[in-house]
Amino acid sequence: MDFGSSAIDPFDALRQNAPVNLTKTCFRMLPQMINSRGFSEDIESPANFLKYSLPLLELQVAIICIVYQALYLILKRFGTTMFVTQLLTGIILGPTFLGRYDFVRQVIFPHDSQEIICTLALLGLQIFLFLGAVKLDTGMILRTGRVVMVSGVGVVMAPLILGLGMLALNINDLAKNGILGEAVLVVIMQCFTTLSIIAHVLNELKLVNSGIGRLALSSALIGDLLGLCILSIASAVVENALTNFLAAFVGIIFYVLVAVFIFRPAILWVIRNTPEGSPVNSFYIYTILILVIASEIYLKSFHQVVCIGPIVLGLCIPSGPPLGSALVEKLETVIVGLFVPLNVVTSVFRANLRLIFVSNKIKFYLLLVILSVGAKFIACFIPALYWKMPLADSLVFSVIMTSRGIIELTAYLLTRDILLISEDVFAFLVLCMISNSVLVEIIVKYLYDPSKKYAGYQTRDIMSLKPKSELRILACIRTPENVTSTIGLLDSFHPHKERPIGVYVLHLINLVGRANPVFISHEKRKPISKSRSHNVILSFTQYQQKHWNTVSVSTFSAISPSKLMDEDICLLALDKLASIILLPLHRKWNIHGSIETEDHSLRTVNCRVLERAPCSVGLFFDRGKLGRQSSTASPLFICMIFLGGADDREALSLAKRAVKDSNANLTVIHLIPGNDKKMESEDKKIDSDDNIIEVDDKLVDAWALEDIKQSVTSNEFASNVIYREQVVKDGPQVLSIIRSIVDEYDLFLVGRRYGIESPQTQGLSEWIELPELGVLGDLLASKDIDTRAAVLVVQQQKQMK
Numbered sequence: 016m017d018f019g020s021s022a023i024d025p026f027d028a029l030r031q032n033a034p035v036n037l038t039k040t041c042f043r044m045l046p047q048m049i050n051s052r053g054f055s056e057d058i059e060s061p062a063n064f065l066k067y068s069l070p071l072l073e074l075q076v077a078i079i080c081i082v083y084q085a086l087y088l089i090l091k092r093f094g095t096t097m098f099v100t101q102l103l104t105g106i107i108l109g110p111t112f113l114g115r116y117d118f119v120r121q122v123i124f125p126h127d128s129q130e131i132i133c134t135l136a137l138l139g140l141q142i143f144l145f146l147g148a149v150k151l152d153t154g155m156i157l158r159t160g161r162v163v164m165v166s167g168v169g170v171v172m173a174p175l176i177l178g179l180g181m182l183a184l185n186i187n188d189l190a191k192n193g194i195l196g197e198a199v200l201v202v203i204m205q206c207f208t209t210l211s212i213i214a215h216v217l218n219e220l221k222l223v224n225s226g227i228g229r230l231a232l233s234s235a236l237i238g239d240l241l242g243l244c245i246l247s248i249a250s251a252v253v254e255n256a257l258t259n260f261l262a263a264f265v266g267i268i269f270y271v272l273v274a275v276f277i278f279r280p281a282i283l284w285v286i287r288n289t290p291e292g293s294p295v296n297s298f299y300i301y302t303i304l305i306l307v308i309a310s311e312i313y314l315k316s317f318h319q320v321v322c323i324g325p326i327v328l329g330l331c332i333p334s335g336p337p338l339g340s341a342l343v344e345k346l347e348t349v350i351v352g353l354f355v356p357l358n359v360v361t362s363v364f365r366a367n368l369r370l371i372f373v374s375n376k377i378k379f380y381l382l383l384v385i386l387s388v389g390a391k392f393i394a395c396f397i398p399a400l401y402w403k404m405p406l407a408d409s410l411v412f413s414v415i416m417t418s419r420g421i422i423e424l425t426a427y428l429l430t431r432d433i434l435l436i437s438e439d440v441f442a443f444l445v446l447c448m449i450s451n452s453v454l455v456e457i458i459v460k461y462l463y464d465p466s467k468k469y470a471g472y473q474t475r476d477i478m479s480l481k482p483k484s485e486l487r488i489l490a491c492i493r494t495p496e497n498v499t500s501t502i503g504l505l506d507s508f509h510p511h512k513e514r515p516i517g518v519y520v521l522h523l524i525n526l527v528g529r530a531n532p533v534f535i536s537h538e539k540r541k542p543i544s545k546s547r548s549h550n551v552i553l554s555f556t557q558y559q560q561k562h563w564n565t566v567s568v569s570t571f572s573a574i575s576p577s578k579l580m581d582e583d584i585c586l587l588a589l590d591k592l593a594s595i596i597l598l599p600l601h602r603k604w605n606i607h608g609s610i611e612t613e614d615h616s617l618r619t620v621n622c623r624v625l626e627r628a629p630c631s632v633g634l635f636f637d638r639g640k641l642g643r644q645s646s647t648a649s650p651l652f653i654c655m656i657f658l659g660g661a662d663d664r665e666a667l668s669l670a671k672r673a674v675k676d677s678n679a680n681l682t683v684i685h686l687i688p689g690n691d692k693k694m695e696s697e698d699k700k701i702d703s704d705d706n707i708i709e710v711d712d713k714l715v716d717a718w719a720l721e722d723i724k725q726s727v728t729s730n731e732f733a734s735n736v737i738y739r740e741q742v743v744k745d746g747p748q749v750l751s752i753i754r755s756i757v758d759e760y761d762l763f764l765v766g767r768r769y770g771i772e773s774p775q776t777q778g779l780s781e782w783i784e785l786p787e788l789g790v791l792g793d794l795l796a797s798k799d800i801d802t803r804a805a806v807l808v809v810q811q812q813k814q815m816k
Contacts, residue, residue, distance in 0.1 A: 071128050072135075078123065079104065079360045080353070094460055096216070098420070099452045101356050105363025106449070114364060129361070136361050139354020140425060141325045145307050146347055147214075148329025149339050151236060162402040163230060167237025169394030170416050171206050171245070174387035178202030181386060185379075194376060197436050201380060201444070204426045205387035207242045212420020218576070220459055222415075227408055227463070229532070231415045234395065238416075263317040270313060271327060278306070279331040286338055295341040303328075303342070322422065335574075336547075359421060362428045366445040367438065374439035384447050391417045411463045418455050419448045475594050475630035476812045477668040486672065487517040489593040489630075491584060493617055497599040498554045500637035504597065504807065505558070507641070507651055507762055508669070509677035510565035517567050519591050520555050521584060522548045524574045525616070532575035534583060548572045577616035581623035589629040595669075595809075596628055600636035600788075602796065610798065622787050625767075625810055631665055634788060634808040636796060640761050641805035650735075651679040654760040656753075656791055658686055658775050659716045662766030666809040667719055670764050674735055682737045682760070683723060686752070688774035689744040746779035746790075753794055757802035765791040767810040 049069050065071045083104040087097055106112065113119045182189060182198050189195040213235045222228040285299050310324030332339055371377055395416045399409035424445070431441040480486060486508065490501050510516040524547055526532055537552055552570045559568040569591075573583035588596050601618035605611040625632055655670040657663050667683070674681040724738060743749050767789040772780070776790040783793045792808035794800060 065122060068128065068131060071125075072131055075124060075128070075132050076353070076357065079108070079357060082107065083356055083360065094456055096452070096456060097356075098212070098359070099449065099456075101359040102363055102445075102449045102452065104356075105360040106366070106368065106445075108360065109364030110367040111369060114367075124364070132357065133361050136354060136358035137425075139350055140358045140421070141307065141311055141322065142304070142346060143350050143355050143358075144322050144422070145325035145329045146343055146350060148326045149332045149342055150334055151330060162398045162404070163233040164237060165398040166230075166395045166412075166416065167234040168241060169398065170234065170238045170391050171241045173390040173394035175202065175206040175245070177390045178205060178383060178387055181383060192376075197440060198380075198383070200430055200435055201383060201440065202387070203245065204423060204430070204444075205384060206245065207238075207423055207426070212422070213415060213418050216415060216418050216455060216459075218579075220456065220463075222459075222463070227412050227415070230412055234416060266317040267314070267323075270310070270324070274327050274331050278328065282332050282338065286333065289337045293337075295337050299338070300342060300345060303332075322425070355421065359424065362424050363445055365428070365431070366442040368442050368446055370439040370442050371446060374443070376437075376440065377443050380440060380443055384444075388417050388451070407462055411459055414455055414458050414462075417451065419451045424448060474812065475592065477594055477631060477665050477672070478811070480594060480668075483513045485515045485517050486595075487519070487591060487593045488595055488597060489519045489521060489584065489588045489591065490597045491599065492520060492522045492551050493599055493614070494603070495550060496603060498551060500635070500641055500805065501597065501599070502554065502558050503637065503641040504635055504762075504805065505566075507653065507679065508673050509675065509679065510562050511675075511677075512565055514672065514675070515565050515567070516562075517591075518555070518559075518569070519587060519593060520551065520568060520570045521587055522551045522570070522572045523580050523583075523617075523620070524548070524572060526574050526576045532573070532579070532583075535572040535574075537570040537572065577620060580620045581627065584620070584624050585627055585629060593630050595631040595633055596624060597633045597635055598624060600634055600796065602636060604636075604638045618787070625769075625787055626813075628810075628813070631812050632810045633669075634767070634792065634810075635805070637805040638803050640803040651762065652760045653679055653681045653762045653764060654756065655681065655683045655764040656686065657683055657716075657720070658766065658768065658773055658791075660712060660766055660768050660771055661811040662768050662789075662809055664716065664719045664766075665811040666764045666766045666807070667723070669807075669809060671723060678735070680735045680737075682739065683720075684752075684756075685720060685738070685740045686749060686775045687740055687742050689742050743775050745774065745777045749775055749791075750779065750794060753791070754800065757795070757800055757804060760804055763795055763804055763806045765789065765795070765806070765808055767792065767808050769810070 049067060065074065083097075083101050086100040086103055087095070090100055108114060108119070108124070110120075114124070179199070179202055182195070182202065186195065189198055213231055217228045217231060282303075285295070289295050307325045307328055310328055314324045332342070392413045396409055396413040399412055400406070404412070427436070427441055427444045427448075430436045431438070436444075477486070488505070488508075490505070492498060492501065505516065505518060508516060535548075537548065548570070555568045555570055559566055571587065573580060573587075575583055584596060584598075587593075598621045599617070601614045601621065602610055603612045603614075621634060625634075653670060653673060655667055657667060670681055670683070673679055720738075723736070741752065743752070767787075768791075769786065769789055779790050779794070783790060785793045785796060788796055788808050792806060795802070795804070795806045
């Protein structure tokens, strides 16, 4: 566990193309000094307290965490991932830089202290691998296509075959130099593909929910299973020299059979006996952790890589709730936040990158690594192109599949510690891993722009709909409370045979206890009572049956991380040609009208959808009245507050559709600034050919309002539409008007008008609490407004290219 102390200068040995002869460093075994009394124990030499193991361990952990977090804080603006900063931290603290100095090497990270911190890091790694396997959906393999199967096998076998072929061509020279076994190990380690690091890269690049992300995860899962088989065979051969290979093979097969036929049925029994919605008994979680550690001891007795044991057990546990989610929730934070960085940093700071520049073997290994990476890339790129993937997507998919991660780093370290690879080769492989991690991020971000897939190439809003066309709505559901209020809002749109409504219901479920996001279409499936979407499906199915000839409903579930839910929403809206997306507000009110809870992750999702949606967006919240109104036959009272602008015109179009041939009552209140003047002909901008090139926004507002004025005058809506104009001088007067009418209506429709300054709202924008709702929407959601009404804040389509 040292930095590589040697009997001769390692640089001289490498220059002479001679092996570096490492000597065993002996330490005098003193009684264990665990905890000190602090600086006061030795006033003359306060630093002596670092001779105690606990203070030294705490200092080492603190330094590692501070350095890598500081690096991430600086480099994240350039798109650098946490894994890369952890690798860089290991290089900085290692013998390449700070590790050269005696103070760091002898006081902060002395040789005899590394055993403790490395043991801690390796224990955390085993639990991390176990959790990574728990989050995998092994059934995903059965649902994948041929491109995934071919890529998953090819990404492992192609570099293995080509690498061994290259060794066969140079076998005499390699044997002469005594590095044939080392070269074989390098080839085997380069053929791995790691799902955990690929999932991490996709998560950092926000591609987990994309088609490329799902394809990469499926291929990596197949590659992982194949790679573990190769690793198991290689370990048995190397350690047992074929004589005990049969015993090791039988031991592994026995372990797998016990895991599949005893451990997994026991896990399923635990899941069946855990009441729905109840936490898993902690006894079962502790028992599983004990078995994970015991599996490492068992496989170590057969000289196998210990990571195989936790991975096999993890694959036997179904992903998601209740057990998979419980394990992830209880363990992932401390494992990913503390133990994984310790493992990465303590592994890398043993690499001395200066050895690379004086080694005679690096040119050969550089060619071998390039060949392996190229083989991985081609093994994924050719099948992707053959099965009709776009060129850019094929390139991105192939680059992602070349990613390297923590399992490969651990394999490099273990082979280095037992002297199967030399110090210079270990340093070179670490440098290759850092280069790979940086280049993958740069190339993917350059080739793939996630925002392009949300851009609408045609107008998708309410205003552009023909009078009798279908209104397609994507309604998002996050909590059970959203179901009733959303159905009430859909009722207010007044579905009719001549103006049908197509509703696409998307149940948003936070991804916990799984590695891969899942998007489920329930259109052709029967509701499953144990499904988390069962009540949502049942409620909207009943709503469709109630309006069987005017409403069509399709239900979907998206299980993904909160920070990526906006991708599922936007992609479904784009695919279904929706005109508006309905999003529930992150706030929930109780029966007394006060704020009960706030879901800040949902607020983040809403803000991202507002920025990139391919159609119009409606932010909706119900403070109690609309849900009760939907269950009665009494008329619905709607108020549309009009200030002007594209968002207000979109809300007005929705209001006109809601009251046509219905028993709803609509009041349109047009708030006019006190200093407003009549529009002059100069408001039009004319070019030299007398063609209108830009029309003032006020003129378009006048056209939209004139339409509803004429409708009222012609008695089309005379019985249920009221139009009022009211002059206001500033924001406080608007606030006074809203306070006076909040109890008169069931539903308010307002435009978002984000970033638009107007005299009507002057003085209010400085106090806005929720910018995503706009000024009026924020007022109606405020704690200072006592109302039970529902509010729909509308934003017209922004993404057009």
